[in-house]
Amino acid sequence: MSAEYGRWALLIGIDCYIPGTKRSILYRNLNGCVSDVKEVEKYLHGIGVQNIRVLTSSKSPGSDRPVEENTPELPIYDNIERELNGITNKASAGDLVYIHYSGHGIRRQALKAGRQFTGDEINGTALALADVMEGGAYLTGYRLGKFAKRMVEKGLRLTLVLDSCFSGQGHRKPTTASAINFSFRTGDGGLDESILESDKRVNVEAVITDQGIRGPNHRNAVVEPSWLSNPTGCTILAACGFDEAAGEEIQPGTSSTHGVFTFYMLKLLNQTLSGLRPTHAMVRSYVKSKIRPSKKQSPVLYGDGDYVFFGKELVVERPISRILRKNISGGLIEVDLDIGYAQGVCDGAIYNVYRGNEPTHREAIPLFTITIFKALTISPFRSVAALSNGDVNAADISTASAVLSSWAVPHSFVQTSHTARRISKAQVAVLKKELDAHHSREFSLVSHDDATKMSPTFAIDLDENEIFQVYILNKTSKEWNRAQRITSISANNGNWVKNLIYVLRHLSRFQAIKNIHNDDTATQLPHSCLEVTVLNRGMKVPKSCDGSYCVAHKALVTYNFRLSQDYSRPGSKGLYVSFYMFSATWGISKLHPAPGQPALLLVPGKAEYFRLEMSVPPPRNIEDQADVEDTIRVCVCDASRSWEDITLSDLPAEAFRGPLKTESVVLEATCAKSGSTGAITSRKVILYDCDQRGEEELEEKWGFVDVILHTASALIIQQENDIDIKDTVG
Incomplete structure (x- = not known):
């Protein structure tokens, strides 16, 4: 004992x-x-x-x-x-x-x-x-x-x-x-x-x-x-x-x-x-x-x-994807992976490659690394990567598996001096030098005057307290919205350049994941594939005119999901679902099912539900709004797929004195006492269960159902006894 x-x-x-x-x-x-x-x-x-x-x-x-x-x-x-x-x-x-x-x-x-x-x-x-x-x-x-x-x-x-x-x-x-x-x-x-x-x-x-x-x-x-x-x-x-x-x-x-x-x-x-x-x-x-x-x-x-x-240790694992085949083109070694843009893969992402099931061991040393260079042109669940470094041969590739080492973000233009108050030329020069040296594939700076030519995604500025503010362009309305509850970074902090780039990369990753969608009508699962009911104290929460649900701070809300009538016909095999939360502090976390299970099979007649206590996180800037918006995303597919690589930690409230460090995605173990309810700060993801599809990719149907939630710090929601409790997302 x-x-x-x-x-x-x-x-x-x-x-x-x-x-x-x-x-x-x-x-x-x-x-x-x-x-x-x-x-x-x-x-x-x-x-x-x-x-x-x-x-x-x-x-x-x-x-x-x-x-x-x-x-x-x-x-x-x-x-x-x-x-x-x-x-x-x-x-x-x-x-x-x-x-x-x-x-x-x-x-x-x-x-x-x-x-x-x-x-x-x-x-x-x-x-x-x-x-x-x-x-x-x-x-x-x-x-x-x-x-x-x-x-x-x-x-x-x-x-x-x-x-x-x-x-x-x-x-x-x-x-x-x-x-x-x-x-x-x-x-x-x-x-x-x-x-x-x-x-x-x-x-x-x-x-x-x-x-x-x-x-x-x-x-x-x-x-x-x-x-x-x-x-x-x-x-x-x-x-x-x-x-x-x-x-x-x-x-x-x-x-x-x-x-x-x-x-x-x-x-x-x-x-x-x-x-x-x-x-x-x-x-x-x-x-x-x-x-x-x-x-x-x-x-x-x-x-x-x-x-x-049969233990107490909590192991933080990465999803595993499989290498399907190797290609040699003009002396360049390429490999096909069974994971794609629908699961958050982006050109420039780096994966470690191991023999067989070696990633299940913490002491495993990768054979080599590969870099994604074709994520959008293959299929939603396939991508192509090139050998980055290390030694490789046919025996290694035939049984190899890949684990995400570093995620990437698509290229974005960043506009300086969005408001009347301008960042100094010296500050712009320092920021540009750092971006050009280490992040040129991800960001390019543009001035306020050149912004109309470049279509920037982000804009940065300083407020009256010398705190950096970041603005995000709404692609639909063409309006700039200040990013709420981001990390507070002072221009007087000696590490402001690295910290600001950290926040920009984080916001860019968050936005890229949130903007993933399926436009292919042949494989698209529409929003209407699920029926959603949102309950507060046993009563249905009605939709607002903008399609969101309004709840109060500290409200205990039940979310109920079932297949819609069109997907519940006799003979229907059901759909696989995974639930994620896009939080007001710019994090993406898995809600349901528990770690170790990539997805749940939702079949006709079955409902999946979970409860969340909604909350408004403290403001990080004097201009942060009292209300927040969260999004519950349901990843839906007609095959069991892992979406774990989309998870992202919340932005920290303050940068303090040292530079913020890029989120670690290596295998690590954390001890957690039995029954502990304390938050685990490292990423909790699972071993991806490959279904060995082989080289022929199946035409899987997939899509996302988003449930948008507005949580108010002080809100009284009137409940209507005669509201129909059946609601279809659309």
Whole structure:
């Protein structure tokens, strides 16, 4: 046990299912679940975990009964409940808990005619324990969520791994010769809606722990929402999605059967015993990359993906893109990347290139660097880069991956002396010298007299307090607007030149990202693809005449998103969505889903929502307005894409004495205490999960839906009881 905190584990593996006729479903015995948990136990001992409890149901030669029958180690509901409660009661705030289940999984809710899948892998599911056919209770996702929530509320950090099927589509048989020894971990039929007395008893216990939220007339047949579907303070890794099956087979290089997910999870963990363990997001990405496409098994991650696996360290990672191919033209080595301008790539951006999955290790040294020179001319999700430095060969390129090292901004003209008060000629000369020497590709200075010829994007000036002001040209109205709440930079600061350029680059990056749009009608997803509802205190917030929503400072606002009717027709597979906030202090941060998940699949009938407490940041200049504008951008695509490279830290309030430093985008690790709510100042982004499209780019449909919010420092919003709560962005 660590001297600083305790580590606890409960491992559950079920190979032998006790026969019985209490339920109409048949659970066939499995072969790799007990071996799964034994290997996990071996790994945990290897990293020093001492508090390990193991519950197994092992097959006995010549018998259909488990070896552990009638013992406290048999994985039935009462024994599992005892162990979970024991860990919760004994562990202290800050301790780590690991729970692993290998066995059959089942759906407890049928997809009947007219009922759409909600997109939730947890709700309506259950773990089939050793005695369920004999009348024992299921461990439902709802009940397991109650156990997990209680642990988190005590201050424990939980990692939960479920290597089982959650399929409600029925048991799929192997169809290829390579899958002869491949078995699925679900009951025949994949669905059991039976309610026995044992299930009712467990449900009543769950209701009691729910602190009486629901009334006494609540019916057991209704599927309960599980806390695990949107957890806080823990991470869940499930072996597969709703319409897939988790499998087990004899694994390469071994003579024993293991769950596919558990096998590759342990393979990665054992490779990193000597260094920093991978994050949960890395584990999911690695396992997915190892599963053969024919198996159609895609691991699912819920919760905090950026924490080290079964650890407290918070790892700041970069999204990874793949090098698709190498071209040699006139002696120049070029490479194609599977990331493009729709995701914030700009000509001049620099990427580090690594072998294979080396970026998952902090100590990895890049093979070479590449510089983007074709981002807009290829496709929204492709770009071309040239070798910047280092040595490269065909073997390196064939398995290489790229990580953003330094973003770039498009070229802009900067006008000096926007107002009557002019910056001195000496100051202009110093600024021009620095721009020409180090930022000529990004900025060019133009005088007030030459501005009409050059169409400047920015203008700079000094106010009466010798503080630099930056103005941004509105391309539509052709009016100059002073940039609100930027960093306060005094002309008397010895580092004013570098600090001013820092602010200009930051504003230019922010504007470039905000101005990305899809004009291609063949691939465009319009604003109307989503319906948006904005609620304050349960009442709909109406749109203003300019299309924005007005809310008050400190208002707790709920944002609800669902597919519009045009995208909810029968047969629709849904759209992938990611939510970002463009803040009033010039930052871009991810709101939803949690780190470790590039996007959520929004399907017909499902709504995604989150709550934000709106606030007006303090003014940084005497002329800053009392109200602020924020934008929630929904990145929408018909394929799972990562948008993480668009994130940008907020501008600092003051430059102080030293020069502001360009934002670091290298791999780094930050320790964060379990349950901490403190802000992480470094960028929190995820490992990009490449879907291996190959050289032929798919014509993906994509677009952005922007929800503009005006937050007032003092505002009373009148609520109308008769307002229709359905609202379509347009």
